[in-house]
Amino acid sequence: DTAVSQTPKYLVTQMGNDKSIKCEQNLGHDTMYWYKQDSKKFLKIMFSYNNKELIINETVPNRFSPKSPDKAHLNLHINSLELGDSAVYFCASSQKTGVYEQYFGPGTRLTVT
Amino acid sequence: GDSVTQMEGPVTLSEEAFLTINCTYTATGYPSLFWYVQYPGEGLQLLLKATKADDKGSNKGFEATYRKETTSFHLEKGSVQVSDSAVYFCALSSGGSNYKLTFGKGTLLTVNP
Numbered sequence: 001d002t003a004v005s006q007t008p009k010y011l012v013t014q015m016g017n018d019k020s021i022k023c024e025q026n027l028g029h030d031t032m033y034w035y036k037q038d039s040k041k042f043l044k045i046m047f048s049y050n051n052k053e054l055i056i057n058e059t060v061p062n063r064f065s066p067k068s069p070d071k072a073h074l075n076l077h078i079n080s081l082e083l084g085d086s087a088v089y090f091c092a093s094s095q096k097t098g099v100y101e102q103y104f105g106p107g108t109r110l111t112v113t
Numbered sequence: 114g115d116s117v118t119q120m121e122g123p124v125t126l127s128e129e130a131f132l133t134i135n136c137t138y139t140a141t142g143y144p145s146l147f148w149y150v151q152y153p154g155e156g157l158q159l160l161l162k163a164t165k166a167d168d169k170g171s172n173k174g175f176e177a178t179y180r181k182e183t184t185s186f187h188l189e190k191g192s193v194q195v196s197d198s199a200v201y202f203c204a205l206s207s208g209g210s211n212y213k214l215t216f217g218k219g220t221l222l223t224v225n226p
Contacts, residue, residue, distance in 0.1 A: 004156070041151075041200055041218065041219040041221070042216075042219070043157075043216040045213045045214065045215075090156055090157070099206050101159045101162070102159070102214060103159075104157040104158070106155060106156045107155075107156050
């Protein structure tokens with residue numbers, strides 16, 4: 001049974017489109033995250049939610065909007081996609097905020113053409 | 114702000130060779146330190162962690178010691194296997210950063226038979 005799942009696994013779309021990536025965790029964790037991994041494998045946090053509340057919002061264009069309908073889900077909506085948005089996006093969760101292990105999903109490879 | 118510097122890759126070794134991947138950090142307060150591993154096409158998995166100075170984290174033959182005096186957390190393994198081929202990320206979590214994980218740039222390890 002997958003702990004952190006993401007859909008879709010691959011997403012190919014054109015510039016200017018709007019797309020969403022979904023994430024679900026079945027671990028009963030309170031905290032969820034979105035990370036972006038660029039083509040050089042550099043991994044950077046974008047957002048973090050704790051109990052549906054936004055607690056970390058890094059310097060991310062406001063075209064990116066996370067939404068957490070409940071503790072187990074954290075979706076990422078991206079408006080007006082740009083070429084530079086092409087990356088692998090990882091969702092993760094942890095038991096709480098603090099020094100807890102983060103469990104990562106398999107990633108969504110977004111390609112903007 | 115917090116930062117992690119790890120040795121640039123790629124690192125190519127023969128099976129049974131000794132592995133060291135260097136990692137140093139800058140952080141406010143007393144961070145916890147982690148090594149994550151990313152196998153091809155997968156999300157990240159926690160490999161080991163250490164939460165205070167002089168702690169040694171170990172797992173699957175890998176180990177790393179939290180050295181506060183040198184602000185380092187070098188990853189070592191005495192005898193690598195082909196199955197260890199992956200990207201390795203050093204990371205820290207500091208309360209001063211709202212407990213987000215700050216990652217190094219990753220080191221690609223390839224082990225040849």
